[in-house]
Amino acid sequence: MARLRKAARVWRSATARAAAEQVMVAGDAAALSLDLAALFTRGAPLEVELGAGRGDFIIERAAACPEHDFLAVELAASVARLMAARAGRRALANLRVIRADARTVVNLLLPDASVAIYHLYFPDPWPKARHGKHRMLNAPMVASLARTLVAGGLIHVASDVEEWAAAMFAMLRAGRFTELAGGEVAGARGSAFGRKYLAAGKPVFAATFQNC
Numbered sequence: 001m002a003r004l005r006k007a008a009r010v011w012r013s014a015t016a017r018a019a020a021e022q023v024m025v026a027g028d029a030a031a032l033s034l035d036l037a038a039l040f041t042r043g044a045p046l047e048v049e050l051g052a053g054r055g056d057f058i059i060e061r062a063a064a065c066p067e068h069d070f071l072a073v074e075l076a077a078s079v080a081r082l083m084a085a086r087a088g089r090r091a092l093a094n095l096r097v098i099r100a101d102a103r104t105v106v107n108l109l110l111p112d113a114s115v116a117i118y119h120l121y122f123p124d125p126w127p128k129a130r131h132g133k134h135r136m137l138n139a140p141m142v143a144s145l146a147r148t149l150v151a152g153g154l155i156h157v158a159s160d161v162e163e164w165a166a167a168m169f170a171m172l173r174a175g176r177f178t179e180l181a182g183g184e185v186a187g188a189r190g191s192a193f194g195r196k197y198l199a200a201g202k203p204v205f206a207a208t209f210q211n212c
Contacts (some may be wrong), residue, residue: 019088020081025098034109039096040069045116048073049187050102050136051123055083057191058119062087062095068116070095073102102136110148118145118155120168122193137168142175149211154180158188158206160197165205177209 025039036046045068049058052072062070072087072095074080080099087095098105123136145155155177159165173179185206188194197204 017085020084020097022088023092023095023097024080024084025096033111034071034098034105036069036111036114039071040094042069044069044094046071046114047117047119048105048110048115049119049121050106051075051120052083052097053079053192055086055097057121057187057194059083059087059090059092059095060190061186062092063090066094068094071105072097073100073105075099075101103141106141106144106148112147113150115148116150116153118149118153119187120155121158121187121191122160122197123164137171139171139175142171142177146175146177146211151211153211155209155211156185156187156206157209158185158191158194158204160193160202160204162203162205165207169207169209172209176212178212180208180210183208 025034037043040046047058047061047065047068048071050073052058052074055072055074058070058072062068070092072083074083074097077099080097084097087097100109120137149155155172157165157168157172159168169179185208188204188206189198194204
């Protein structure tokens with residue numbers, strides 16, 4: 001509730017709304033597909049965070065990597081607006097925010113071989129079997145991730161739930177992704193949930209997979 005109240009306060013500010021509008025993808029612009037060239041006006045490598053929340057990770061990464069473009073996907077309208085306002089205040093020309101279901105964006109809106117890197121951090125595991133339909137990652141989604149990634153593209157994944165992490169890793173391997181040994185999964189520490197879990201001493205299960 002505190003997060004929603006904060007988002008509401010931010011959105012009441014005309015300055016914050018104006019900043020957010022600089023980075024928000026309009027609904028009609030993504031009705032059937034995303035025109036990435038129109039969104040970013042250049043052909044830089046694209047990184048996409050699925051379920052970006054308030055944008056703690058992707059805003060900092062976009063600021064640190066101006067040579068890449070970034071698309072932050074968040075379903076909750078209030079949270080997406082808050083993230084857009086935060087990004088807009090930073091005047092990041094290489095970051096756009098879209099309020100949408102991540103599955104819709106990957107399955108339907110993104111063109112083939114358009115993404116260099118996906119970031120998927122701490123998605124809800126929906127542990128009960130009857131809630132499986134709500135999970136972000138499943139076999140069709142894995143196939144869409146492979147379709148939209150460039151050859152050699154990467155997906156970084158992290159979860160605080162060991163069983164769900166193992167299930168996601170297994171789905172990616174079954175989808176012909178190759179798990180890479182070593183290397184830092186930046187969002188495992190840089191995202192809000194990552195920092196929270198690590199500060200509490202909870203284990204985080206993270207891996208990077210390559211589209212071959």
